[in-house]
Amino acid sequence: MQSRASTPPLRLAWTIWGFGATFYLMGFFQRVAPAVMTGELMQAFDLNATALGNLSAFYFYSYVSMQIPTGILADLWGPRRLLTAGAFVAAVGALMFAMASTVFWAYLGRFLIGGAVAVAFVGNLKLASEWFPARYFAMVSGAALFFGIVGAVFAGTPLRILVVAFGWRNTMLVSAAVTFVICAGVWIIVRDHPGEKGYAGYTDPVADPAANSRPGIFSGIREVLRYPTTWLLFVIPGGLVGCVLTFGGLWGVPYLSTHHNLPPAQAAALNSTLLVAWAVGGPVFGGLSDRIGRRKPLYFLGCAVAVIGWIFILFIPELPVCLLTILLIITGFASGCMIISFAFARESVPASLAGTVNGVINMGVISGPTLLQPAVGWLLDRNWTGELLQGIRIYDMAAYRAGFALMLGWALVSLVLLFFTRETGCRQMSNN
Secondary structure, three states: OOOOOOOOOHHHHHHHHHHHHHHHHHHHHHHHHHHHOHHHHHHHHOOOHHHHHHHHHHHHHHHHHOHHHHHHHHHHHOHHHHHHHHHHHHHHHHHHHHOOOOHHHHHHHHHHHHHHHHHHHHHHHHHHHHHOOHHHHHHHHHHHHHHHHHHHHHOOHHHHHHHHHHOHHHHHHHHHHHHHHHHHHHHHHOOOOHHHHOOOOOOOOOOOHHHHOOOOHHHHHHHHOOOHHHHHHHHHHHHHHHHHHHHHHHHHHHHHHHHOOOOHHHHHHHHHHHHHHHHHHHHHHHHHHHHHOOOHHHHHHHHHHHHHHHHHHHHOOOOOHHHHHHHHHHHHHHHHHHHHHHHHHHHOOEHHHHHHHHHHHHHHHHHHHHHHHHHHHHHHHHOOOOOEEOOEEOOOHHHHHHHHHHHHHHHHHHHHHHOOOOOOOOOOEOOO
């Protein structure tokens, strides 16, 4: 029998974690899928930009509302049951969305998908804390983001090709079937703690006094919010993620198609380029932050570069496609610095509050696209000149600039707020 004195080999840890991360991949696929189906969805349900923004954002409405409950459920149920249940409900939501006869059922399907996949990231953070040494936490968090963006890449050009070939409904039906398969795989493979495989874990509730003194649900939330860094890191990553997912997750393809004269497939490919760069930036920034033992300098550098990049991309017209591609790569990569938020926040509160603060911060992360996607759509409609193409609204450059100004504004706020955060030195705050 394997000695309980030894910790699990990294190969096993990556395998266990990887199955949970596959569910996060599918969740990200569903998150950005509407970006390459804007025309089809507007025609199918007779939507304007505001309504389309809301259809996409229904995913985020439930996703945000589930963040703190997810942290609590991860402790009560364990990540295995939590991720399995989430995958099952997400598959049902995808099935409902694919078969929706009216926009109400499409809204409901997106709402179920968002609430269900909301458990994926926090569940994977829980697996990371159980199966990996603490020094790997920021890097593994970045690797989770990488998995997610792989899903977003599949929701770019490959999804566009499938939608053209087979229709958006059939393609979404297949995504529902794949999610059911992931559900079964997570239940069979994932385990909550290395002890279930005969290994010693990195956290032991019996030996960990912080675990024994864990506060109640509401007192824990109140306690987390007593720390100023929690508030700052609630707002800061939302500006970076809001820009990436509002552009890359919804409005980038129509903008690039109409104002850079790119065919939809090429516009989707550029969107994917942004998301791939974001995926690579996450683990790089997380790993470098762990290595140098600092959180704030790299976070500030990445945020500053991202802000400058968005200024060029959104407000300088007629950029050559080559230069636009380079800017999207640099901006996406720099935006990966937001992954530092989770380790930064975790170290800024006592260890007993680590799970709660992760849920709070992830709620802030996803609040960016939740608010910006419909807000940008509303401003597009407010500035619409009445132009139509095959029954689909076409928005001029002035309309896009008005909407994109909201994105840039939040990113600038994030940059300023970083000045007020307090460096942790990659050291966990004591419960005392």
